[in-house]
Amino acid sequence: MPMRRLDCGVLGPTPIDQLHIPDGTTVKEHDVVADSDVLIGAQSQLRLGVRGHNVVAGERVSVDGDIEAAGDCRLDMWCEVTGNVLVEGDAYVGERTHITERLVVGGDLDIGDDVDIEEGFEASGWIVIRNPMPTLTFFVMYLTHLLRLGEAEDAQELVEELAADSDRGPLTIPQSASVSDDAWRVSTPATIGDDCRLHGNIRATEIDVGRGNNVFGSLRAQNDVTVGAGTKIHGDVTTRNGSVHVQGDAVVLGDVSGHDVTIDEAADVDGVIRARGEMRVGSVADRDAE
Structure with missing residues (x-):
């Protein structure tokens, strides 16, 4: 049958305004593999x-x-x-x-x-x-x-x-990004879902990493960085201007530095922790009680 063509109105700038890596995304044999x-x-x-x-x-x-x-x-x-x-x-x-x-x-x-x-x-x-x-x-x-x-x-x-798997959202790579085994470099925020296995350093304006991930590289952002419970980062976690929060039983095999740094009691940081402002170590319950 003939292919369809649609009329479109006035378009604004591209709506892909962040790096979003959905749950379960992996890097296998030099391929990015997504179920989305x-x-x-x-x-x-x-x-x-x-x-x-x-x-x-x-x-x-x-x-x-x-x-x-x-x-x-x-x-x-x-x-x-x-x-x-x-x-x-x-x-x-x-x-x-x-x-x-x-x-x-x-x-x-x-x-x-x-x-x-x-x-x-x-x-x-x-x-x-x-x-x-x-x-x-x-x-x-x-x-x-x-x-x-x-x-x-x-x-x-x-x-x-064309959106059969839209519940988890697509893997979106923003304009002018650079992605390789060495690094994922974007000039936008970056969000990583749960249970991903990624190779390369993550460079973004801010980074939010979900639960149960394995990232073979470091995280570096201009603003806030969050590392979810059960996630393992094989490198440093740093931010220039923002705060860092290492949650739950996350593991960071490197240094952690930021303006304010919060490390949950069950988290493990195998390196130096540097905070230019406030540094807090404790359980979620302790912080909620304050």
Whole structure:
């Protein structure tokens, strides 16, 4: 059947305004693996492959590895993929995108002008050569659905199909981010869910890490940093201007420093604790009683 195209109104700036890593996300064999959708802001550089449900990348995103999408995949113009793009659903590839290996699509393929796929492509469904809907438009529609603000019937229908795992929220990588085995660098806040296993230092304006994570790297922020109960940080936890809170039975295998520092009684810090302001060590019950 023919692929649908939607009319869109006036758009504001990209709504992907933070790094959000949902529950259960892992880094395996140089791939970021999420059980959710993956949204990548424009001009971001990923020195890793990506595996997710629906994978959506903005303009001039580069991915050093394969992209594997269990649902649909949407690449905006001027994207660069050093590897294969394997899609079980439909694929939308913007003009002047470059894929160094193969593009394999289980559904329909909507492809723009001057796309370079070095080892060829195949699609089980329809192939339409035209310029697909800009990914920024798709971002706005997608996140409008997640926030339950959408009123356009056609947009709601499309995005509901592409948001099968929206309860936990997508993995979102903001504009101009840099992600590699060495570091996740963003100029926005960063939120990490529960039960994630990540490689690389986390650099953000503020960082909130959930419970039961294993982070093989350090945390450094300009503002507040929170380390959830049962999380293990293999590195330092530092902030330039904010406070640090190490909760529950979290473990930090490094130094902790901030303006105000709070360490729960059951937490373990294997390093030096530095506080320019107030330092508190005790149980949650002790603090609530004060």
